[in-house]
Every structure is written in C-alpha cells, then in structure tokens.
Amino acid sequence: MTDxxxxxxxxxxxxxxxxxxxxGAFAAYxxxxxxxxxxxxGTGVSLGDFFGGFPxxxxxxxxxxxxxxxxxxxxxxxxxxxxxxxFVGTVVGVLISVPIAVLATRHLTPHPVFYHxxxxxxxxxxxxxxxxxxxxxxxxxxxxxxxxxxAIVVDKIGFCGRFFAEAMEEADRGPxxxxxxxxxxxxxxxxxxxxxxxxxxxxxxSLFSLEKATRSSVILGLVGAGGIGIELKVAMDLFNYDEAAxxxxxxxALVIVVERVSDLLRRRIL
Amino acid sequence: MTMEPASGVPLAxxxxxxxxxEAGASRAFASQAAIMPVNEKAAREPDLVxxxxxxxxxxxxxxxxxVDFTVPAGQxxxxxxxxxxxxxxxxxxxLRLIEPDAGDVRLLGRDMRSLKARELRELRAxxxxxxxxxxxxxxxxxxxxxxxxxxxxxALARPWFQSCAPKSLRDEAxxxxxxxxxxxxxARRADKLSGGQSQRVAIARALMQRPRLxxxxxxxxxxxxxxxxxxxxxxxxxxxxxxxxLLFTSHDLSHAIAYADRVIALRRGSIVLDAPSSELNVATxxxxxx
Numbered sequence: 393m394t395d396x397x398x399x400x401x402x403x404x405x406x407x408x409x410x411x412x413x414x415x416g417a418f419a420a421y422x423x424x425x426x427x428x429x430x431x432x433x434g435t436g437v438s439l440g441d442f443f444g445g446f447p448x449x450x451x452x453x454x455x456x457x458x459x460x461x462x463x464x465x466x467x468x469x470x471x472x473x474x475x476x477x478x479f480v481g482t483v484v485g486v487l488i489s490v491p492i493a494v495l496a497t498r499h500l501t502p503h504p505v506f507y508h509x510x511x512x513x514x515x516x517x518x519x520x521x522x523x524x525x526x527x528x529x530x531x532x533x534x535x536x537x538x539x540x541x542x543a544i545v546v547d548k549i550g551f552c553g554r555f556f557a558e559a560m561e562e563a564d565r566g567p568x569x570x571x572x573x574x575x576x577x578x579x580x581x582x583x584x585x586x587x588x589x590x591x592x593x594x595x596x597x598s599l600f601s602l603e604k605a606t607r608s609s610v611i612l613g614l615v616g617a618g619g620i621g622i623e624l625k626v627a628m629d630l631f632n633y634d635e636a637a638x639x640x641x642x643x644x645a646l647v648i649v650v651e652r653v654s655d656l657l658r659r660r661i662l
Numbered sequence: 663m664t665m666e667p668a669s670g671v672p673l674a675x676x677x678x679x680x681x682x683x684e685a686g687a688s689r690a691f692a693s694q695a696a697i698m699p700v701n702e703k704a705a706r707e708p709d710l711v712x713x714x715x716x717x718x719x720x721x722x723x724x725x726x727x728x729v730d731f732t733v734p735a736g737q738x739x740x741x742x743x744x745x746x747x748x749x750x751x752x753x754x755x756x757l758r759l760i761e762p763d764a765g766d767v768r769l770l771g772r773d774m775r776s777l778k779a780r781e782l783r784e785l786r787a788x789x790x791x792x793x794x795x796x797x798x799x800x801x802x803x804x805x806x807x808x809x810x811x812x813x814x815x816x817a818l819a820r821p822w823f824q825s826c827a828p829k830s831l832r833d834e835a836x837x838x839x840x841x842x843x844x845x846x847x848x849a850r851r852a853d854k855l856s857g858g859q860s861q862r863v864a865i866a867r868a869l870m871q872r873p874r875l876x877x878x879x880x881x882x883x884x885x886x887x888x889x890x891x892x893x894x895x896x897x898x899x900x901x902x903x904x905x906x907x908l909l910f911t912s913h914d915l916s917h918a919i920a921y922a923d924r925v926i927a928l929r930r931g932s933i934v935l936d937a938p939s940s941e942l943n944v945a946t947x948x949x950x951x952x
Contacts, residue, residue, distance in 0.1 A: 564800075566793065566795055566796075566797040567797050567798060567799045567800075569759065569793070569797060570791065570793055570797035570798075570864075570867075571810060571813065572759065572786075573757060573759055573786060573789075573791040574786055574787060574789075574790070574791060574810070574811060574813065574814060574867075574868075574871055575782075575783040575784060575785070575786035575787035575813070575814035576783070576810070576813040576814060577783065577813075577814075580810075580813045580822065583822050584799060584802075584810055584813065584822050584823075585799050588799050588800075588801045588802055589799065589800070589801070591801060
C-alpha cells in the first residue's frame, strides 16, 4: 500500500513533448511529404491561376444572375425525376441488401461459401463508382432514368449490404441465444431477434443512402442516365448560365429538403 | 449410452470430503433415497442424465471435469457454486448451446450427441430456458416476445409478430402473460418494462413453449432482492402446479433450499455435493464457497 506520508521520489524532469520517431517512421514521413509535393506539381495546383480566375468567376456569377424562370416547369419535371430515381433506387437497393447482408453476417450465414461470396459481391459493388455503373447501364438498357436507377440500386447494395451486415454482427446476442435455446429456426431467429435489434441502424443507413442517392442522381444525368444532370450539362454547354443557376438552386433545394425530412424521420422513428 | 434405473442413480455426493462433516454426508445419502421417485414417474426414464461431461475453453482450464448426475421427472434441482464453477456451462452443454468436449447427455429420453440440427431444435422446443438477463427482444411488445415461445411448433412465419399471429396463438400468449400477472402490459415494448416484469415475460415465453422441462440460469440474479423473491416464488409455484422438471442455477443459497427438492454444488467443474435440500441449510452450503 502507498504510504502518503512518504515523500515522492525527486522528479527527473518533464517528459519530452513529442516522442522521437523511429528511423522507419521518419523515413515514411519523408516519403509521404515528397509524394504530396510531387502530387501538387502533377495536379497543376497554382495559386497564380487560382487568384487569376477570380475575375472570370465574377463574370460567370454576373451572367447567372438573375436566375432564369423561363423553363421552370421543365426543371421541375427533371427535379422530380431525379428524386424518383433516388427513391426507387434506394428502396429497391435496401430491400435487396437485407438478404445479401444476412448471408454476409458471419454467425447467420448458412455456409462459409455464402459468406465469402456475399462479402465479395458487396465489395465489388461498393468499389466500382456509381458513375461507372451508370455508363454500363446506359450501354445495356439505353439512355434515361432507368439506367440511373439501376446504377443507384447497385451502389446501394454495396453501401447498405456492408453496413447492414455490420449492424447484424453487432446486434445483442442474448435474444438470439434465447430463441436458439427454444428451438427456433435460423430464419425465425433473423426475423424475430436480429432484424428488430439492428432496425435502428438499418433505418439510419437507409435514410443516409437516400440523401447520398439524391446527390449522386444529379451527377448520373451527366452521362445520360436521366435526371436533372443532363439539363445542367445542356445549359452549361449552351452558355445559358442564368438557366444553369436555376437548376443549381433547384438541386440545392432538393438536397436540403431530403436532408431535413431524413433528419425529422430519424428523430421520430429512432 | 447405458441407462441406469432411477433408483440406482449413483449420486456424486460430497466428493470433497473436507467440505462437510461425515454426519452431514451420511444424512444427505440417506435422505437422497427419499427423494428418488417412487410413484408412477419412477417408471419413466429420468428427464436428464449426464455422464462424464467435460468442457474446456482453453488448454489449461477445464470448466467441466467429468460431471455425472441424473434428474428424475418432476424433480426440482438447484445448481450452486462460485463464479467460474461451471454452472452456466453445464446448463448450456446439456442443451448443446455449447458443444461439450466429452461425455453423454440424455435429455427427455434423447441422446443429445446423436441429434441432427432439426431434431435438436424439436427437442429444445420442449425445454423452457429462462436467462439471467431475460433476453427479450427489446423493441418488440411483451405479447410478441411471449409468442416467440410458439415459434418451433408453428408453421410459416405467423408467430414472428403478434400482428400476424392467429387469434388462437394470441389468446394463448395473453393467457401465459396473465399467469405471470402481466396481462395488462401485453402491448408494452419489452425495453419499457422493469427488470422484474421482463423476467416474468421471459417466464411466460417459456410457458408458451408448453415445456416438459424448465431450465433457468440465475433467473433472479439481475433483480433487486424484493423483485427476485417475488419472481422466484412465482416461478417455483408455476413449475410445481404444472408438474414440470426444473434445473436452475443460483447464487442465492436460501432460494436453492426453499425452491429446489435437491441441491447440486459444483467446484472447479466437478460436483462436490449432491443432496436433498431438506437436509441442508444455508451455513452448510456457504462452507462450499470457502
């Protein structure tokens, strides 16, 4: 036991503020710093060009103002189509993700082969960007919102599949053990104990997916996969900057509304 | 596996002779004969026969070290022992929730080691299991949690949620809740119930199974003394009224004596006492913890 009456040993001085890095760590810092400097050169970063672009940006903003209201109805229709793509893509993607995520959950999968196959599929869907999926689907099903919706579905399977599987792996094992102990089948166990426990995480991930899908469905239009992106590209190509401003404001409004509604639902449901 | 007649069950009594005096041992041996089933149940195979059960979780520690005991139908048995003595592992090994390393378990007349997955599920459906932490599904209603007791005997997905269950099952689940005095909380979410209420719902879920044998792992350990006493009394009453066999673990020695016909004590994975509760007192049992 410590004797508080005893004086503590004399201090040997303050410890150093920073630990001395090992030779390996020091070499790694140098390599990262050199690569960053090389990348600055490779990407053509130039403060001169940045500040020199200010007058041009000012002129562009001047031409954007006031935003044009001439094609409001067409912009509105494109905006609705954009949200429909995001909504349908997210709902279908989430529904397909659930069974794939069950197979990708270590203690629920019926066999390791299913586990590794499901994990590989999810990784593949997640690592290929949605714009690449959109290009592939435009070639296979043609221009238009269906290609964009399919791209969102695949992207959501990659995104939700991973997070749903993690949520199910982290779900409290107590109720699962209880249902196993009374002889419930694995399917009953998933439906009655695992999914109810992981539901808050599922809802959170799905709402976040919808926000993400709304933003990406704007970009998908740039490659002809439907939505308001194509309207923005045409307006910019034809130098109709006032119309482009209207489209950008509409996109901004849509993203804000989806985020606010999503926040509200999160608070109400969870 | 060889079956021994119930009357000739070799009881592993007082394996550790230093823990109890000789008089106590002989008294326990003598009274054991009195609790051996002599009525018509004696003709029935014991509900649980455990022989040479061993389990290790690593190479150095043997959690169960050759456990042998038999539980005749209708008997109530308390398993006691210090933390780490192997009580919970023993319960789980009996149901193959944990795979034992060696030994045989014969449960309700079935050899547990030979059962395939489906047969194991069918057998578990006849055994109610009450856990220390209730293990209810928190976001579902009390009624739905009780309905889950009918999962193994119901086709398709109907007892998954009370909203899609047939009226007969909903009525039965409500009756089970009423038997534990909680009919009025049927619609309440499980995570809104008190600890005592949660454990009573867990008991109702076990009753919903229409079990032949009830297993409980420290059923009142997470409750305050007053709620614990109330729940244990209710639990024991239900078991007695239904004529069920009961195997439960407990750290409360007074519960072991009051609510069990027989007490089995474990120490470091071995049985050191197996005696009728009528011959024991709290002081005797407390000595086993020293």
